[in-house]
Every structure is written in C-alpha cells, then in structure tokens.
Amino acid sequence: MIRLDAVTKRYKLRGFSKTVLRGVDLRVDAGDAIGICGANGAGKSTLMRIIGGTERQSGGRVHRGMSVSWPLGYGSCFQSSLTGADNARFIARIYRRDPVRLIRFVEEFAELGPFLRQPVRTYSAGMQARLAFAVSLAIDFDCYLVDEITAAGDVRFRERSAAALTERSQNRTLIMVSHDPATLKQYCRRGAVLENGRLRPFDRIEDAIAHHEALQAAA
Template identity: 50%
Template structure:
C-alpha cells in the first residue's frame, strides 16, 4: 500500500510561498486504479512527483509499501551524454533489475534501432519519451504513475503502450492524471479531485466528474 499522511507542498515564488498541497491524506492499495482530476496548476503533477519520490514533501509523510515507477514517459532523469543503452543499464542498476533481460524488450518496443547507441541529448523529445516508457515497462513495478502518458508517439506506438500497460499489467496499481475523461472513466475505479490544495476523495469516477465539472461557485 502507498499512504500519504498530512502531506503539504509549498514552492517559493516571487511574493513568498505558494501552498500547492495542503494536508493531503490518501491510500492506494495493490491493484487499485486511481484517477486524479484537477484544473491546470492545481497540483496533479506535483502529487505524482511526490509519490514517485522525485520530489520531497514540505511536510508530512509518504509511506511506500510497494515499488513505484517514475512518471511514465518522463525522461528528465536521463543523462544526455550517455547513450540510450547506457541509460537503460544505469536505471536497471538503480532498481536492481536485470539489464540483460530488459535489453531485448527495450530494443523491440522502442523501434529506435541504432539510435539506442547514440547519446540521448541527440534524441527528439518523442524518442526520449519512447525510451522512458519502454524502460518503465521493462522493470517490474507494483504501481505505475501515469501523467498523460498515452499521448506519446504516433497512433501505432500509443496502441502498443495501451496493450503493455492496461492489458498486460492490469493487475498493477495505477495512479493516473489525465485531461481526457475517457481515459479515467475507462481505466479507473475511483477518483480524487485536487482543488485549492485540498485532495477530495470520491468513491466512484462519475461522482468525481460531477463535482469537477460543476459550475464555479457551486
């Protein structure tokens, strides 16, 4: 289980500090698929980064009782001077995964060919995203963090992503942020709405959308 206990996150801004998340509490159990709704700037991606461990909360505690992916298709952790394969080797070492086992999958799935042996700084943003997604699938995580990942690549690559993530790994926990209502309605069983730093829980997706889409002031 993943548990957030009284988590707060503040950022320094020009006129002081901005409170993005205010005493957030939630639990994600194994196999659950959770949707996160919120307007632009509400803190959805911040929450995903905190759960992944790529950022630390200002206050509160995050307990991780299962392995958690980085945000899928996030390539900000790559070392640009290293090749795609060297980055794969480094990530496998960090997560105690087998490079030899991951290599054939990443080569086939990305379709990057000889570019895997080129420095990542020469990749396009789409190539980097493909590599990041493939490495995420090559490592056996208990929980996947999804931040608009299905927008990666062309329609054929998106289909491959869908099969790998939502069909072959449907038994894994997932935390999904998306502006596409169809994605969350199709893949999530319950939702949270972030609003003014508060994370509101809804036991079903449709009730969450009714609240999220209500007229302002109601």
C-alpha cells in the same frame, strides 16, 4: 499500500513562496486503479512525482509499502549526456535487473531505432517519453504512475501503450493523471479531484470526473 498523510508542497520563489499541495491525504491499496483530475497547474504532476519519490514533499509523510515507478513518460529521470541504452543499463543495475534483457525490451517497445545509442539530450520530448515508458514497463513495479503518457508517440505506439496499461491495470496498482475522461474511465475505478491544493477522493471515477467538470464549468 501507499499512504500520504498531510502532505504539503511549497516552492520558494524570489520574494515569495507558492503552495501547491495543502495537507493532502491519500490511501492506495494493492490493486487499486485511481484517476486524479484537476485543472492545468493544480499540482497533479507534482503530486505524482512526490508519490513516486522523484520529488520531496515540504511537509507531511509519504509511506510506500510497495515498489512504485517514476511517472511514466517522465524523461527527467535520465542523464542527458548518456545514451538511451546506457541510461536503461544504469537503471537495470539500480533495480537489479538483467541489463541485456531490459535493453532488448526497450528496443522492441520504444522503437527508437539508432537513437537508442545516441545521447538523450538529442531526443525530442516524445522520444524521451517513449524511452521512460518502455524502461518503466521493463521493470516489474507493484504500482505504476501514469501522467498523460498515452499522448506520446505515433498511433502504433499509443495503441501498444494502451494494451500494456490494460494488462498492468488488471494485476498491478495504477495511479493515473489525464485530461481525457474516457482514458480515466477506461483504466480507473476510483477517483480524486485536486483543487486549490487539496485532494478530494471519490469511490467512483465517474463521480470524480463529474465533480471536476462541474468545477470547470463554474470557473
């Protein structure tokens, strides 16, 4: 289970602070597939990074009773001076996986060709997303975080990504952020809407999408 209790996130800027999350509560049980809706700038990606542990909350508590991936497509988890292969090897050692097998999977899935042996700083944003997605899938997490990853790469890569996500959603926990209602309906059963820093849960993803669209229409 993953549980967020009264989680807040505040960024300190020059002369003032900006609160992105205000007392967010969320419970995710094993096998859940939850889609999170929200307008641009609502804090969805921030929330995902906090759930994954790549960013700390300003207040509240986060309990992770299962292994959680970083947000798929989140390339900032890599050391830019290292090659893609070296980054994958380093992550394999952190998670106690076989580096050779992990790199072989990344080679086949991401299809970066010779760029896999080049520094990540030479990658485009799409290439970093492909690398991050492939490395995430190579590790058997209990919960996968997905932040708009299906938009990265060419048609073939998107189709392969969709097939992999479908497989993971059937036997793993999934938390997804997407601006595409069809994508959320395809992978998610429950939903939540992030508005003004607060998260409102829904038992059905269709209801979450309808509420979000109503808010957008009224804006």
